[in-house]
Amino acid sequence: MGILKARKNKKFSYTPRFFDDKGEGNPFEIKHKFDEYRTTVGPNKGFKTKLNNALNELKHNRDREANRRILIIVGVLLLVFFFIIDFDLSIFFSK
Template sequence: MGILKLRKNKKFSYTPRYFDDKGEGNPFEIKHKFDEHRKTVGGNVGFKTKLNNALDDLKNNPDKKADKRILIIVAVLVFIFLAIIEFDLSIFFSK
């Protein structure tokens, strides 16, 4: 073993126990179960493309109740945060 030489990694011929024999996909690839249904998951694209894809997904979302529910939850959390830091809302109203 030399001081300047790096050790080579060992190679094993491993086959996963519960891998189907059909050969569909890579058994070592970790994928989210909804990846094929979303456009925002994928390659390394620019910020503008990611933003446009996210807005398209939001516009084409069939579940409008969930969007409304999320907006209500965010609004309540913002008002709770403003109450905790004792923010004065009177600066938005004229006398």
């Protein structure tokens, strides 16, 4: 029974069910699929650094079609927002 001895923990040889035996990476690490391609993901940085990284990523993106699509979507959403708040666009035009 050993009053003075500390009890030893049991050891199990557990390997996850879908973990490859090659030993690549940690099977318990949760990581997004595209993290290695993004510059904005990483250690917690300031807002200015995150914004600069996002703008650099947008500038150096090779997919111009996606950039154009994003700008069109943002423009349509802005027009819908202006319509909802009943914004008068005549202030931009001179008489």
